[in-house]
Amino acid sequence: MPIDAPRDLPTDLDALFASWRRWMQRHDAVNAADLAELESHLSDAVDHFVAVGLAPDEAFLVAVKRLGATDELSREYAREHSERLWKQLALTGDGAADDAEQEDAGRPLAFHRRANGLAVALGLGAGAGLAVKAVNLATDDPSQVVLNSAVIVLPFLALWFAWRRRPSLGMLAIVGAVFLGTGLALNLYPFAVPQPAVGTEIAGIAAATEIIAMLGSFVALWLTVGLAYAGDGWRDERTRMDFIRFSGEWFVYYLLIALGGGALSALTVAVFSSIGVDVAQFVGEWVLPLGAAGAVLVAAWLVGAKQRVIENIAPVLTKVFTPLFTLMLLALVVAAIMQWNLVDVSRDLLIAFDLVLVVVVGLLVYSISARDPLLAPGWYDRLQALMLASALVLDAIVLVAMIGRTGEFGFSANKTASLGVNLILLVNLAWALRLQLGFLRRRTGFAALERWQTAMLPVYFAWAAILVVVFPPVFDFA
């Protein structure tokens, strides 16, 4: 009935639009805002084709066809919005998605590839735990284990990425060489063994240069794992951002596992002691080292496999902690100005300030990695600018105090190391603040902020490598 037709057709069209929307929603790379934009485009196109004489449903078909093949389109969105999909892209290149599809299709999958490679992750985790234990038994010296912990455990994480992401052999050789070099430096340098109870001591390591070299090895080797992660794409800022994202989420997972594991161990010890069996030694000697090393791999696996859990938490965490940290920084700035005698205060305080600044940069990088780059600047970005500004003031104060101390007491390994960290952070914070203000005034895009933070990674690596390799001989292994 021609009279009914105009009333029926829009309804048909609505149904067509609804089914198209449902179909598109299945693609993770396309979010609600993109869908609204595409739908608005589709409506315009349909109007256009109806105006030139097509029936509405025909117009719809033509319009959808002209939009392009959905898979290609979704791939193009995924390439631009890697932050939405980085787990699939990240963990495998293309392999993971294929695996998941194969699993869905009910085709048998090789055992080690099932569940995102859980078996491999557990195997490597057990390997890391046993390696720690083996070194412990071989040297009978817990401080050796602590000193070498990064050298012992992180190769297994690098192996995990070597398996998941197949970097080129050349890249693997470089990664291996860095691990080897760090291990040699940490173990062959004749670090001094000062009298106990002199100065700071961490797990039986007393020489300042040794502690510094150990901390440097953590940073340098973690970034080396990043090389295994990124493969030949390590120059690409988006790949680097993906690794930063991985690091942030890994940290959250590791913390959760550590808290849970710690509580469970404490409970076990308590329960067994109530029935007269002392398992504290067993827990301390076996469960703790094996668990702490194995959890590194399990957390890495969780980041890939259970991505969605964290994806929702990361933005919330940054939104909770950024205001708190800003408050704390402002309070610190006020306190530092009121007590203008930081030169005299103990070295521990300056190191604590340094740590605060490291956390600020970590928080900044983590929020950048968790943020949707297309969002317009809002209250949160202004708050972040305030955090950066107060951190910058604080950093300047600490720097002045440190230079004062160095002027008074001369260069020691500790002071020089923290001075270097401080300078790097000062440059980072200053430029980050400039970019943030530019972003707030919409002078630069969000990409500039990302690019700056990812460009800092090699600088961190260089300083960490200097701490490991150059510092001990320069400061006489003291």
Next chain:
Amino acid sequence: MRIGKDLVAAAATPVVLGILAEGESYGYAILQRITALSDGELEWSDGMLYPLLHRLERLGHVHSEWRQADSGRPRKQYRLSEQGAAVLAEQRRQWSVVGDVLSKVWPDDGGPRLRLALGEA
């Protein structure tokens, strides 16, 4: 004649920035404009424009805003930023160099086909 994929990809950014330099616009209108300007010879799947626009936005070359269109539909409007204008000027310089080189190596005699036709005549 259809223009090759690589060339379309290379031309997409300067073309879109150039169209936005004429004034604020939205996805569908940009595509219509491209079709009109190129007589339909510079074409790609409609949907591919949007990831490109998002990339330009992330880089800060364009800004966007959701607005109500006259039809009552919400529409995402894009406009060129200062930085985008600078990028466009730079791209324009580069393309004009390429254009100059091409016009020099391809003398203005109408191309091989015309020469062949003249030779036969």
